[in-house]
Amino acid sequence: xxxxxxxxxxxxxxxxxxxxxxxxxxxxxxxxxxxxxxxxxxxxxxxxxxxxxxxxxxxxxxxxxxxxxxxxxxxxxxxxxxxxxxxxxxxxxxxxxxxxxxxxxxxxxxxxxxxxxxxxxxxxxxxxxxxxxxxxxxxxxxxxxxxxxxxxxxxxxxxxxxxxxxxxxxxxxxxxxxxxxxxxxxxxxxxxxxxxxxxxxxxxxxxxxxxxxxxxxxxxxxxxxxxxxxxxxxxxxxxxxxxxxxxxxxxxxxxxxxxxxxxxxxxxxxxxxxxxxxxxxxxxxxxxxxxxxxxxxxxxxxxxxxxxxxxxxxxxxxxxxxxxxxxxxxxxxxxxxxxxxxxxxxxxxxxxxxxxxxxxxxxxxxxxxxxxxxxxxxxxxxxxxxxxxxxxxxxxxxxxxxxxxxxxxxxxxxxxxxxxxxxxxxxxxxxxxxxxxxxxxxxxxxxxxxxxxxxxxxxxxxxxxxxxxxxxxxxxxxxxxxxxxxxxxxxxxxxxxxxxxxxxxxxxxxxxxxxxxxxxxxxxxxxxxxxxxxxxxxxxxxxxxxxxxxxxxxxxxxxxxxxxxxxxxx
Numbered sequence: 001x002x003x004x005x006x007x008x009x010x011x012x013x014x015x016x017x018x019x020x021x022x023x024x025x026x027x028x029x030x031x032x033x034x035x036x037x038x039x040x041x042x043x044x045x046x047x048x049x050x051x052x053x054x055x056x057x058x059x060x061x062x063x064x065x066x067x068x069x070x071x072x073x074x075x076x077x078x079x080x081x082x083x084x085x086x087x088x089x090x091x092x093x094x095x096x097x098x099x100x101x102x103x104x105x106x107x108x109x110x111x112x113x114x115x116x117x118x119x120x121x122x123x124x125x126x127x128x129x130x131x132x133x134x135x136x137x138x139x140x141x142x143x144x145x146x147x148x149x150x151x152x153x154x155x156x157x158x159x160x161x162x163x164x165x166x167x168x169x170x171x172x173x174x175x176x177x178x179x180x181x182x183x184x185x186x187x188x189x190x191x192x193x194x195x196x197x198x199x200x201x202x203x204x205x206x207x208x209x210x211x212x213x214x215x216x217x218x219x220x221x222x223x224x225x226x227x228x229x230x231x232x233x234x235x236x237x238x239x240x241x242x243x244x245x246x247x248x249x250x251x252x253x254x255x256x257x258x259x260x261x262x263x264x265x266x267x268x269x270x271x272x273x274x275x276x277x278x279x280x281x282x283x284x285x286x287x288x289x290x291x292x293x294x295x296x297x298x299x300x301x302x303x304x305x306x307x308x309x310x311x312x313x314x315x316x317x318x319x320x321x322x323x324x325x326x327x328x329x330x331x332x333x334x335x336x337x338x339x340x341x342x343x344x345x346x347x348x349x350x351x352x353x354x355x356x357x358x359x360x361x362x363x364x365x366x367x368x369x370x371x372x373x374x375x376x377x378x379x380x381x382x383x384x385x386x387x388x389x390x391x392x393x394x395x396x397x398x399x400x401x402x403x404x405x406x407x408x409x410x411x412x413x414x415x416x417x418x419x420x421x422x423x424x425x426x427x428x429x430x431x432x433x434x435x436x437x438x439x440x441x442x443x444x445x446x447x448x449x450x451x452x453x454x455x456x457x458x459x460x461x462x463x464x465x466x467x468x469x470x471x472x473x474x475x476x477x478x479x480x481x482x483x484x485x486x487x488x489x490x491x492x493x494x495x496x497x498x499x500x501x502x503x504x505x506x507x508x509x510x511x512x513x514x515x516x517x518x519x520x521x522x523x524x525x526x527x528x529x530x531x532x533x534x535x536x537x538x539x540x541x542x543x544x545x546x547x548x549x550x551x552x553x554x555x556x557x558x559x560x561x562x563x564x565x566x567x568x569x570x
Contacts, residue, residue, distance in 0.1 A: 108186075430475065469515060480523075
């Protein structure tokens with residue numbers, strides 16, 4: 001055992017980001033080392049949970065995992081209450097959730113613990129809300145109540161993401177994710193922990209024996225929950241859902257479908273599965289028109305339930321009009337069916353036309369124009385279109401096809417107009433653009449391929465202008481720092497930075513300084529911008545940018561960052 005005086009060098013190493021990364025990597029490779037486990041615990045106590053989460057699986061270090069989870073749930077709450085990104089790392093909510101999803105679903109016990117923590121937080125919120133409703137005397141209390149409510153909404157959403165990651169095979173981040181047995185085990189754990197399984201088995205009086213206890217039973221709801229669990233099992237095994245399961249979910253005579261809509265709203269993965277049956281290309285798409293109609297109707301019911309819940313939350317509940325509800329249900333169902341058919345048509349074309357004019361009354365619109373209007377008008381159709389596009393560009397056969405360059409360009413134009421109308425689609429669209437940046441096709445000329453990637457970068461600039469600054473810049477920085485990666489060459493870096501300098505203006509927030517500064521300091525970026533191919537005008541703008549950074553509000557760590565930028569750009 002080292003004496004305190006002899007362990008000073010370890011303390012100095014743990015104060016350095018570079019040495020911390022080395023110690024974390026060594027602890028992952030040498031799990032039985034007492035010294036390295038001590039270092040890992042000390043790094044965790046210092047609050048560097050994000051660095052640990054990014055580099056190792058914490059399932060073997062419960063104390064470290066528990067501390068990280070508490071810290072990350074607090075960060076999610078702070079972001080929901082007003083901050084756009086984590087102040088300590090300039091990490092956006094989507095990136096943070098990705099890290100949590102990977103860490104919390106690595107083993108069954110880490111998932112169970114994360115779910116229990118989220119349930120406990122939500123229960124405490126419900127208790128607090130009850131107390132506030134009883135005794136709310138000051139307006140300030142109402143404000144605090146509202147901000148906490150935003151945090152709880154994010155915690156609920158985070159729990160939904162973790163459940164989806166365990167049930168949906170396409171979201172598996174484990175190396176064993178392709179194993180059928182592994183997927184079945186993950187599904188069994190997720191469904192056993194979920195409310196779908198637990199509610200029917202929960203005793204109202206825990207003092208009574210299990211055999212004689214009164215249970216929380218509701219035959220209709222039990223049937224719906226069982227059918228939904230079967231739907232999840234079909235999806236986890238890669239099998240299309242059958243009509244018998246869908247029939248159990250669909251409302252019968254005299255039922256307006258509000259209950260199944262609420263249930264599917266509580267489990268968004270069910271809606272994504274049904275959208276996949278309608279929109280995903282290839283074998284994932286359902287061929288039977290009858291089955292498609294059933295899927296579309298269930299999605300329509302969940303959309304109506306979501307609208308009703310939103311109206312209730314903002315206090316604008318309208319009288320229930322069954323005839324109007326049925327009409328709206330049919331309209332949504334029709335748009336979903338038409339949208340899925342248009343996707344099926346355009347994926348077999350060389351290219352298609354896109355329009356942002358919803359009021360265009362062309363008597364003979366093309367398939368692309370029909371799809372554009374439907375995606376702008378209907379959020380579920382837009383979600384299905386983005387899902388279709390991501391699946392399509394991820395297929396190797398598509399990347400090597402003759403229509404790849406022209407069809408990809410049309411897809412990028414389509415998702416660009418969706419970005420403006422449907423903000424919640426932006427993370428998926430960002431992933432789509434980054435996926436196309438990775439592509440290479442020997443049959444496409446260098447000039448055509450470069451033009452396609454420049455279109456991707458323009459889409460990223462568009463997302464950046466819409467508020468996705470941290471997410472876009474951090475993703476590009478990570479790709480520039482990847483060893484051996486050639487997806488973004490020097491000419492593309494210069495193109496992106498040139499466009500970026502056109503759209504940003506001072507004053508710059510400390511968070512903008514940190515995100516953009518990290519991007520500009522990437523080795524590939526400094527080399528590309530330091531060459532003679534980068535215009536003198538843009539070099540002068542970079543110099544002015546660094547000077548404007550100096551005038552920005554001060555924040556710890558930014559002074560050193562600006563000094564490093566000055567070495568390259570002043």
